[in-house]
Amino acid sequence: MRSLPWKPAIIGALLVSFCFSQDTAQSKIRIGALNLAVTGADENFASMINADMVQIVSDMGFYKVYSQADLEKAFASIKQKFPAHCDDPRCVMEIGSSLGLDRMLYGSFDKNSATFGVRLFLADVPSGQIVGQVNLEGEPGAGANDLLKVAVAKLHNIQTQNAVKMRDYFGPEVHNEAQMLYSSGLCVGLGILFAAINGGLHNSTLSHQFDTLSMSGMVSSTLQVPFFGRPAGLADQYVAASDDAYGVLYNPAGMAWLAHQDMALGYQYRFNLINNFVASYVNKATREIGFGECVLYSGDYTHLQDELYFISSYAYKFNQHFLFFRPFSIGVSVKLGSMTSPKSDDATASQKTFVAGLDVGLLTELADNIRFGLVFKDLPTVEKVNNTTTGTNYLEYEPTVLQMGGTYRAGYTTFLICQGQVPLYADQPWKFSGGIEQELFSFFKARLGIEKQAFFDTPWLFTFGFGIDVKTESMFGKYITLDGAYEYNTLEEFPVANMSFRFGF
Numbered sequence: 386m387r388s389l390p391w392k393p394a395i396i397g398a399l400l401v402s403f404c405f406s407q408d409t410a411q412s413k414i415r416i417g418a419l420n421l422a423v424t425g426a427d428e429n430f431a432s433m434i435n436a437d438m439v440q441i442v443s444d445m446g447f448y449k450v451y452s453q454a455d456l457e458k459a460f461a462s463i464k465q466k467f468p469a470h471c472d473d474p475r476c477v478m479e480i481g482s483s484l485g486l487d488r489m490l491y492g493s494f495d496k497n498s499a500t501f502g503v504r505l506f507l508a509d510v511p512s513g514q515i516v517g518q519v520n521l522e523g524e525p526g527a528g529a530n531d532l533l534k535v536a537v538a539k540l541h542n543i544q545t546q547n548a549v550k551m552r553d554y555f556g557p558e559v560h561n562e563a564q565m566l567y568s569s570g571l572c573v574g575l576g577i578l579f580a581a582i583n584g585g586l587h588n589s590t591l592s593h594q595f596d597t598l599s600m601s602g603m604v605s606s607t608l609q610v611p612f613f614g615r616p617a618g619l620a621d622q623y624v625a626a627s628d629d630a631y632g633v634l635y636n637p638a639g640m641a642w643l644a645h646q647d648m649a650l651g652y653q654y655r656f657n658l659i660n661n662f663v664a665s666y667v668n669k670a671t672r673e674i675g676f677g678e679c680v681l682y683s684g685d686y687t688h689l690q691d692e693l694y695f696i697s698s699y700a701y702k703f704n705q706h707f708l709f710f711r712p713f714s715i716g717v718s719v720k721l722g723s724m725t726s727p728k729s730d731d732a733t734a735s736q737k738t739f740v741a742g743l744d745v746g747l748l749t750e751l752a753d754n755i756r757f758g759l760v761f762k763d764l765p766t767v768e769k770v771n772n773t774t775t776g777t778n779y780l781e782y783e784p785t786v787l788q789m790g791g792t793y794r795a796g797y798t799t800f801l802i803c804q805g806q807v808p809l810y811a812d813q814p815w816k817f818s819g820g821i822e823q824e825l826f827s828f829f830k831a832r833l834g835i836e837k838q839a840f841f842d843t844p845w846l847f848t849f850g851f852g853i854d855v856k857t858e859s860m861f862g863k864y865i866t867l868d869g870a871y872e873y874n875t876l877e878e879f880p881v882a883n884m885s886f887r888f889g890f
Contacts, residue, residue, distance in 0.1 A: 413449040416488040417481055418442060420453045421503075422472060424557055425496035434494050437530050441537050442490065451486070459484050470858045474508060474515060474797040475827050481510035488516075494533075495557040499525040502554040503536045514796065517541070518753075522554035555704040555712065556672055565670035569697045572678040576695030576721025583723045585739030588771055588778045606763065606783050607683045607692050608634065608720065612663045613651045614868025617883040618850015619820035620834025622804040625748065625758035625790045630665045630887055633677040633698050636760045637716030638746035640675030641702035643667055645863065651885035658685045663885075673702045675716075694722035694740070700748075713749030720744065720766065735773045742766025742783065751791075759789035785809055798824040815839035820848070828854050832870070844874040850883075863889035 418439050423431035435453070443450045451459075460467040465483075468476055472491070481489040492505040500522055507517035519540045523532040527550070538545045580586050611617035613631040623631060627639025630649035646668035653661040660683075667677035679696040700716030722740035746760035766783035790804030799821070806816035820834035832850035837843070850870035857865055865888055872881035 412447075414447055414487045415451065415485075416442065416448045416490055417451045417456050417484065417486045418453065419456070419471065419477065419480075419489065419491040421491070422493040423496070424493070430496065431494075434529060434533070438490075438533055438537070441530075441534055445537070445541070448488075451484075456480060456484065470856060474506075475824070477506075477508055478510060478513055479827075481508065486510055494529070496529075497558045501527065501529050501532050502557060503532055504554065505536050505540050507540050520554040521551050524550040524552070527551070553705070555702075559669045559671050561668055561670045562674075564668065565674070565676045565699075568666070568678050569676060569699070572680075572695050572697045573719060573721065575680075576723075579693060579695070580721065580723045580739045583725060584737040584771060585723050585769065587737075606766070607661075608681070608694065608696075609762070609786070610653075610655070610661075611870075611883065612653055612661055612681065612885075613649060613887075614850060614870045614883045614885040615822075615832070615852060615887075617653075617872065617881075618832035618834060618848055618852075618868065618870035619802055619822065620804075620818040620836040620846060620848045622790055622802045622818050622820055622834065624746070624760050624788050624804055625756045625792045626802060627746075627748065627758065630667045630677070631885070633665045633667060633679040633696055633718070634663070634681075636746040636748060636758050637677070637698035637718040637744055638700045638714045638748035638758065638760070640667055640677050640698050640716055641673065641700035641714035642748060643669050643675045645669070646890045647887060648890070649885055649887045651883065653884075654880075654882045656879045656881070660684060660686065667698075673704060675700050675702070688727065690724060690726045692722060692724045694720060696720050698744075700746075711750050711752075713747065716746050716748075718744040718746075724768075737771045737773065739769045740766065741769075754794040756792045757789070758791070759787065762786040762788065784813070786813070814843075818846075822852075830854070847873045847875075849873070865889075 420435045421438060423434055439450050439452050442448055457467045468480070471477060471480060477489045477491050487510055489508040489510060490505065492503065495502040502522040504520050505518065506515055508514070509516045517540045519536050521532060521536045521539065532551070535545055535551055611621040612634055616623040616631055616635060623635035626632070627636035628642035628644070630647040632639035648666045649664070651663045655661060661681070663679065663681045665677060665679040667675065669675050677698040681694040681696070682692070684691040696718055698716060698718040700714045702712055702714040703710070704712050720740065720742040724738040724740065726736050742763050742765060744760055744762050745764050746758065748756065748758040750756050762785065763783040764785050768781040768783065769778070770781060771778050787807045787809055788804060789807065790802065793801040795801065801821055803819045805818070806814070808815060816836065816838050818834060818836035820832065822830050822832045824830050830852035832852065834848040836846040848870055850868065853867045855865045857863065865886065868885045868887065870883040
């Protein structure tokens with residue numbers, strides 16, 4: 386939301402607040418009710434739902450309710466434009482604060498094929514806190530008005546005698562199964578096709594097989610480094626925060642927590658030598674199933690080795706199958722790749738390698754603002770190497786890596802994250818990292834991360850990052866996010882810079 390010019394804003398807000406206060410007795414709480422975001426229905430139904438909500442809140446007796454039409458008139462009186470799309474807490478709080486209100490009510494209402502679902506949030510403007518929220522879905526046959534009555538009552542911890550059965554609501558119905566099948570088939574098919582064309586699948590007879598697990602502490606996989614700006618700015622921590630297009634590379638279980646379709650493009654400059662490019666797309670297939678596709682290229686400017694990976698992720702979220710648990714999800718990523726080292730005077734060997742592997746992850750919420758995630762990376766991952774210099778063909782195995790972490794959202798402006806690597810082999814190190822993301826303005830976020838291995842001679846790693854969010858609903862999509870990060874270690878060697886864009890639709 387655009388900040389109000391301070392002088393006219395203060396005068397206008399005082400005048401509007403004074404007018405609002407004259408309309409009601411001092412004992413009543415002044416609440417602004419924003420229009421619910423209605424999906425699955427036409428404008429007439431949406432108007433009816435919002436009118437019903439205002440009436441239901443008014444009937445409670447202790448509120449003086451101002452509808453969105455009232456709020457828009459108040460903004461017009463102080464020569465300010467009312468936000469066209471206001472669905473985040475900061476924007477809602479700014480509206481309430483500008484008009485001198487006590488509370489704000491906002492949320493969404495969905496019309497599904499056989500049921501209605503509602504999400505409501507109650508914000509306390511003076512404290513700047515969300516003081517209540519409710520997610521309810523009526524059983525088939527339950528009316529929209531009855532659902533709203535129960536939801537508003539539950540939002541205020543008021544018991545009702547409504548005979549209509551209600552249950553927890555986990556979002557609107559989604560039917561993108563065909564898109565998941567087509568996109569996943571294309572991603573996996575391209576991975577196999579490229580490996581065949583590149584020569585990684587040739588010569589199936591193996592000369593011998595190497596046991597690489599004895600050097601499991603020296604992970605060399607390109608997929609183990611951060612590629613997107615936000616995770617890189619938080620010291621490569623994203624196992625418990627992988628619910629967007631960045632998450633395909635971190636924890637496949639996050640795909641089931643997607644809010645909508647998301648796309649990302651990223652670039653990384655690493656070690657003054659390597660250029661990495663990555664693109665990903667994620668979406669929900671159903672209410673419980675999410676999927677993601679990713680293409681990643683890594684190569685040095687001398688072309689000593691070029692790598693191309695195709696990653697397809699799938700996850701299922703258990704919402705109502707285990708009533709004594711909070712929702713949790715399980716996911717898997719299929720990784721197919723090709724590595725090429727061409728013949729040259731600088732190369733010690735020329736080879737063509739086909740890579741195939743799996744990642745398996747879990748993500749759950751421990752509370753409304755706390756999440757926990759873990760992932761087994763390379764469970765397993767096999768590299769089939771065709772060494773054209775020596776004429777040998779053999780297999781190598783990437784060691785499995787276990788990562789786990791958590792996130793904590795303090796209010797709606799501060800985000801904390803931590804992560805650790807747990808050794809699965811004797812020579813694998815412990816790793817610990819932590820990070821913070823702070824929203825400084827409604828559109829800008831600052832990030833700081835730190836990482837250390839449990840060895841005295843390893844350097845400390847510090848990361849610094851930023852994020853800029855631009856809402857684009859009036860033009861196209863939902864938003865565009867620019868994320869950047871820089872990595873510094875105490876050895877002062879190997880600079881790393883990340884830049885990425887994320888698009889929400």
